[in-house]
Amino acid sequence: MSNSTVGSPEGFTVGRGVAWLVMGLFLAATLFPIYWTLRSAMSTNAGLISAPGNILPVDVLEGEAAEGAQVGLTGRATTTRATGINIERVITDVSLEENEAAGGSGQNFDLLTALRNSMVVATVVTIGQVLFCAFAAYAFARLKFRGQNLVFALYLSALMVPPIFSLIPNFLFIRDLPSWVPFTDDQFGWINTLPGIIAPFFLMTPFAVFFLRQFFLGISKEVEEAAVLDGAGHLRRFFQVIMPMASAPLFTLAILTYVTSWNEFLWPFVVGKNEEVRVLTVALNEFKAQTPGTTAPDWTGLMAASFVSSVPILVLFAIFGRRVVDSIGFSGIK
Amino acid sequence: MTAGQLGANDLVADAAVPKPPKRNREERALDGGWKVAFWFLLPSLLGFLIFYLIPTIRAIRISFTEDSLTSRNPAEWIGAENYRELWSDDRFWDSVWVTLKFVAMNIGSQTILALILAVMMDRLTRSLIVRGILLVPWVLPNVLVAMLWLFLLDPRVGFVNSVIESLGFSASSFLNDSTLVVPAMAFINTWKFTGYTALLLFAGMQTIPRNLYEAGALDGSSEMTMFRTITLPLLKPVLALVMVVSLIGSFQMFDVAQTASGGLGGETGGPSGASRVIYIYIYENAFLFRNKFGYAAAMATVLMGFLMFVTLAQLRLLRANESDLA
Numbered sequence: 001m002s003n004s005t006v007g008s009p010e011g012f013t014v015g016r017g018v019a020w021l022v023m024g025l026f027l028a029a030t031l032f033p034i035y036w037t038l039r040s041a042m043s044t045n046a047g048l049i050s051a052p053g054n055i056l057p058v059d060v061l062e063g064e065a066a067e068g069a070q071v072g073l074t075g076r077a078t079t080t081r082a083t084g085i086n087i088e089r090v091i092t093d094v095s096l097e098e099n100e101a102a103g104g105s106g107q108n109f110d111l112l113t114a115l116r117n118s119m120v121v122a123t124v125v126t127i128g129q130v131l132f133c134a135f136a137a138y139a140f141a142r143l144k145f146r147g148q149n150l151v152f153a154l155y156l157s158a159l160m161v162p163p164i165f166s167l168i169p170n171f172l173f174i175r176d177l178p179s180w181v182p183f184t185d186d187q188f189g190w191i192n193t194l195p196g197i198i199a200p201f202f203l204m205t206p207f208a209v210f211f212l213r214q215f216f217l218g219i220s221k222e223v224e225e226a227a228v229l230d231g232a233g234h235l236r237r238f239f240q241v242i243m244p245m246a247s248a249p250l251f252t253l254a255i256l257t258y259v260t261s262w263n264e265f266l267w268p269f270v271v272g273k274n275e276e277v278r279v280l281t282v283a284l285n286e287f288k289a290q291t292p293g294t295t296a297p298d299w300t301g302l303m304a305a306s307f308v309s310s311v312p313i314l315v316l317f318a319i320f321g322r323r324v325v326d327s328i329g330f331s332g333i334k
Numbered sequence: 335m336t337a338g339q340l341g342a343n344d345l346v347a348d349a350a351v352p353k354p355p356k357r358n359r360e361e362r363a364l365d366g367g368w369k370v371a372f373w374f375l376l377p378s379l380l381g382f383l384i385f386y387l388i389p390t391i392r393a394i395r396i397s398f399t400e401d402s403l404t405s406r407n408p409a410e411w412i413g414a415e416n417y418r419e420l421w422s423d424d425r426f427w428d429s430v431w432v433t434l435k436f437v438a439m440n441i442g443s444q445t446i447l448a449l450i451l452a453v454m455m456d457r458l459t460r461s462l463i464v465r466g467i468l469l470v471p472w473v474l475p476n477v478l479v480a481m482l483w484l485f486l487l488d489p490r491v492g493f494v495n496s497v498i499e500s501l502g503f504s505a506s507s508f509l510n511d512s513t514l515v516v517p518a519m520a521f522i523n524t525w526k527f528t529g530y531t532a533l534l535l536f537a538g539m540q541t542i543p544r545n546l547y548e549a550g551a552l553d554g555s556s557e558m559t560m561f562r563t564i565t566l567p568l569l570k571p572v573l574a575l576v577m578v579v580s581l582i583g584s585f586q587m588f589d590v591a592q593t594a595s596g597g598l599g600g601e602t603g604g605p606s607g608a609s610r611v612i613y614i615y616i617y618e619n620a621f622l623f624r625n626k627f628g629y630a631a632a633m634a635t636v637l638m639g640f641l642m643f644v645t646l647a648q649l650r651l652l653r654a655n656e657s658d659l660a
Binding site: 128131132136138145146154155166169262265284325 | 365367368370374377381384386387389390392393396454458466468482485493497500525529592627630631634637645
């Protein structure tokens with residue numbers, strides 16, 4: 001890493017000033033929609049209609065709408081009215097009166113269930129996928145067996161299969177699972193169950209195997225040889241030598257897998273629409289689908305739900321962002 | 335039993351030629367062979383077989399049957415009938431056209447913006463915070479991104495329209511407007527992927543030798559000239575790769591269309607099919623129109639064939655480019 005001219009600090013020129021300005025615009029355009037969700041979640045529906053362009057939360061009720069945007073900025077009493085309530089009402093069951101007072105249409109956002117489902121799915125998928133793909137990566141990077149390259153090439157070729165292509169057969173497979181399989185429904189197998197949502201991502205993804213194999217190849221053989229002399233078997237070498245030495249890429253992969261799993265939509269949308277099992281992405285899409293377009297849509301509810309679903313990912317990203325950022329460019333280049 | 339025998343043989347061998355056999359055994363212990371590899375591969379192999387390999391074969395088979403809700407078990411084999419139907423299905427060709435428009439707009443705007451961003455990052459700052467912020471849209475769920483823009487582009491309470499109106503123009507219902515819905519979706523996807531694409535290009539730029547820029551600066555070349563004569567030609571292979579990867583992703587856009595197209599209260603893929611991309615049409619056939627799995631699978635097979643063609647073309651292109659640069 002010989003970055004002698006890192007950032008090339010050649011001092012200020014007009015060109016660089018303009019470039020910084022453009023960069024600032026890009027950053028603002030990136031962050032603004034996310035801020036806007038929060039701003040709107042903190043507003044009332046009447047407020048959103050009265051001042052759609054107001055930068056701060058608009059916290060007015062029906063009767064005050066005419067007074068416009070400033071109302072929301074004055075006094076504590078008005079501020080507390082909307083702010084918390086939208087987020088509160090999409091997570092928990094608030095009373096119908098409270099819901100309507102906040103401009104809700106009485107529609108039930110049961111976000112807590114969806115949050116829980118998303119967490120269960122993402123956690124189980126991450127643990128399974130990282131562990132099993134690490135096993136596979138060990139076989140490809142550290143063992144030698146006949147047909148090794150062929151099997152690896154086959155795994156990689158799965159990268160070319162578009163999700164929609166395997167969607168139908170996977171759906172049929174999950175639906176037609178025999179009844180002796182645990183957690184199946186008599187009629188529809190694993191449809192509308194958490195195992196059904198988890199299954200296709202639990203055992204492997206080609207990317208995870210490829211990603212870990214690259215790192216395992218880079219671990220020096222000497223440490224492993226020392227372990228062999230100590231009489232360590234493959235399993236012990238895997239858990240006591242490879243896993244600790246590759247803990248950084250394993251952790252990075254775990255974060256990427258968690259985020260990907262959290263964001264997955266097509267598969268859970270097809271197999272898990274029931275309220276008890278649906279994950280956040282499916283729930284969000286469902287809230288939108290149920291909201292009427294013409295008569296007083298509950299925008300603050302939708303925005304509060306959106307905001308709440310983004311929080312776990314944003315927090316995760318804020319803490320482990322460096323790993324994610326550093327991993328970009330890994331898959332495509334080199 | 336075998337272990338004992340092996341040990342005995344080794345002892346004999348040890349007596350005759352001390353070193354090589356021992357080495358051999360160590361190597362075997364290191365390498366494992368199929369017996370060990372099998373157990374390490376077992377879980378992923380199961381996942382690969384059940385959710386990738388068998389489904390691939392099965393999907394192609396289904397595409398030659400009349401599998402649907404009305405014809406359950408076993409579905410009738412109808413040969414290439416689905417493909418023939420596809421050929422004369424106007425809706426299918428419409429959705430192909432919509433997808434192509436979307437991809438062209440999306441990839442065009444996204445690549446240009448990402449290139450600008452990447453160059454600016456390369457020449458201005460390596461700040462992790464800047465890169466982190468630019469990556470935020472990429473880590474958010476597509477459905478959520480669709481939701482944000484559904485609201486921002488709303489004709490009555492959306493921020494974008496309030497700005498447009500304050501500038502004296504009339505508001506537009508972007509996502510429920512048959513001419514604007516595809517550009518609007520392309521814009522949403524661009525917002526989501528520009529930062530990510532820029533980071534990929536930025537990573538590619540780090541392989542360009544710095545002294546080329548130093549030499550350029552000594553020659554008095556402007557940043558624009560250096561971009562044209564140094565960055566762009568040397569970035570070509572990475573740029574091609576990134577474009578093809580985004581292209582393949584863009585062809586498979588589903589989440590944003592499912593959530594945002596048609597606007598709030600409008601029909602998905604609407605208005606009247608103006609935003610029905612190929613993924614939406616396949617989904618509709620498989621899961622909305624009486625589960626026409628056979629027909630949907632035929633469409634998915636055509637799509638996969640096309641994307642594989644793109645991928646292989648990409649590999650060709652890359653190899654050609656690589657030799658150019660070497």
